[in-house]
Amino acid sequence: MADQIASNVHWHEGDITSEHRAKLLGHRGATLWFTGLSGSGKSTVAVELEGVLSELGVLSYRLDGDNVRLGINKNLGFTAEDRTENIRRVGEVAKLFVDTGVVALSSFISPYAADRDQVRVLHEEAGMDFIEIFVDCSLDVAETRDPKGLYKKARAGEIKNFTGIDDPYEAPSRAEIHLHSDQQSLTEEVDIIMAVLRERGIIKA
């Protein structure tokens, strides 16, 4: 990214801000908050979007169960209280990424509207973009997909507090983007999101 190799570069212009970082990266940070049932296709869209952004030189990072539930939130379970704290922490981490200039792709069921709204407020109070993406899909379709075999286990009672089975999913009422993963192609879904990122000026038009 830079070829300067002087060993005695100094800095006298005060703290580096998110504006400096956005200039360095060529784009702003933003949180894209994917929410939807297990099996709705949140991660599938996020992975595809991540690839498309990378091709365009946009730095993004996916926050999901694999790197959060096993890391910063490994001391949390799936009770309502722990789910709330899980989402709160993810929201705070996402804010740090936005401040860094990264497009954070958060992919969690995040079934409770109040928890998602709390993350939205945290972002909006800081003047940060929070784009809620409802990956909508009927329970029937999600349960038929059952990519991880979790619905089967939940139906058998082997998993408790499973969203859609014995725990509620509160659909967003004001999501910025409403995808229908049982009707749209992956390409269509990604194009819709990319259009919003361009409209908002997060990435170059």
Added chain:
Amino acid sequence: MADQIASNVHWHEGDITSEHRAKLLGHRGATLWFTGLSGSGKSTVAVELEGVLSELGVLSYRLDGDNVRLGINKNLGFTAEDRTENIRRVGEVAKLFVDTGVVALSSFISPYAADRDQVRVLHEEAGMDFIEIFVDCSLDVAETRDPKGLYKKARAGEIKNFTGIDDPYEAPSRAEIHLHSDQQSLTEEVDIIMAVLRERGIIKA
């Protein structure tokens, strides 16, 4: 960073990895873990380093009390147990930054060796660079500086569990970098760190 404006770019090469992101950024991620007494100069060095890195086009981000204690760790206090959880969470956040390709500058007193070592192990297990930077400074000098007036309050008993007063500071025994902020200039300190970043190939030589 990129001028491609096609709206239908697609991605078919699997998940984006930290290698993809390092290529996009032109440098690797790493955690620089500043530890030392309150007033030892951790943040001063981190701020200066951040500026120098930015001038070189290197994306870094400071994790400190201002953005962590008021955010992700706002539900933690200063008991030994809470300090441990504070450092654990910061370590996990730093790992996410390293995975993103960012040079994470963590600036916390982090007084307990076991807590710092836990973060080190987390990084080393993941094959990530963890560079412990001991910002060494005598208690006398730190207390004389007292930039936030905290020592005065601790001596007056208005703050409990204050490191160096009524809570221990366990100095690192194997820090990668040992700075002496009461003897070295800021420029010298930053040059030492930059040399290590170059030697390790984290940033271009």
